[in-house]
Amino acid sequence: VRDANQFTVTALGSGSKGNATLIRINDTLLLVDNGFSCKEIESRLQQRGVSAEQITAILVTHEHSDHFKGVPTLSHKYQIPVHMNLGTSLHKNAAGLKHLHLFNSHQSFKIDGITVNPVSVPHDSREACQFVFECNQQKVGLLTDLGHITPYVTEQYQDCDILLLEFNHQRELLLAGPYPASLKSRVTGNYGHLCNVQASEFLTEAICHKLQYLVAMHLSEENNKTELVKESINNQKLNAQTQVILADQNQGFDWITVQ
Ligand SMILES: [Zn+2]
Ligand SMILES: [Zn+2]
Secondary structure, three states, X not given: OOOOOOOEEEEEEOOOOOOEEXXXXXXXXXXXXXXXXXXXXXXXXXXXXXXXXXXXXXXOOOOOHHXXXXXXXXXXXXXXXXXXXXXXXXXXXXXXXXXXXXXXXXXXXXXXXXXEEEEEOOOOOOOOEEEEEEEOOEEEEEEOOOOOOOHHHHHHOOXXXXXXXXXXXXXXXXXXXXXXXXXXXXXXXXXXXXXXXHHXXXXXXXXXXXXXXXXXXXXXXXXXXXXXXXXXXXXXXXXXXXXXXXXXXXXXXXXXXXO
């Protein structure tokens, strides 16, 4: 088997219109969030050469519809276990889930050989968390949907081989843009989303010699520009071997594998 025992990761879409990320190692295939309809996610899975029947488990970060909308239908149709914390499970969107497994946001747990570390993040949902995955001394960090970086977050995301990091907006663009004032203050607030500057500052804290891939995630189509994201990443001292990828709403990004 190609890429045996190596983490391999893809996003089927990333942004406020829908998120879904796949983390695979050997036969274990984890889907983090599903903000897409059943038809849509089935076709996006197919584009990446996998099918819903292969999904071992769905993990949910929080109940916002760009992450949660398609979770119940997909889980019911294919009888896939869904893991989330108690706060998220108490939201009405999660009512009636048949294959629900609760985790404690402050405790790691295992799915097959993969250690899942939930990380609590400041975001305006009931109990937002993000995830760090570990297996065979490899580490994949997913970090989106947070208003600011906390010391705890910085500590949890050290030494990743693959880091999927939110670059939501350029502050100046957002403030000058068409959003109503309430939405502007929500997005830029402490419980909103990371801007380019916050994300690139985080890189100086979390960058390490191991980092092979940095993927910019959850870019705002309205309030960001790919050149600005690239610029803010280039301003950081990335290692020469670190590849930078920008995920987008329609295509996400194709499979990448820890070497
Ligand atoms: Zn989101
Ligand atoms: Zn959110």
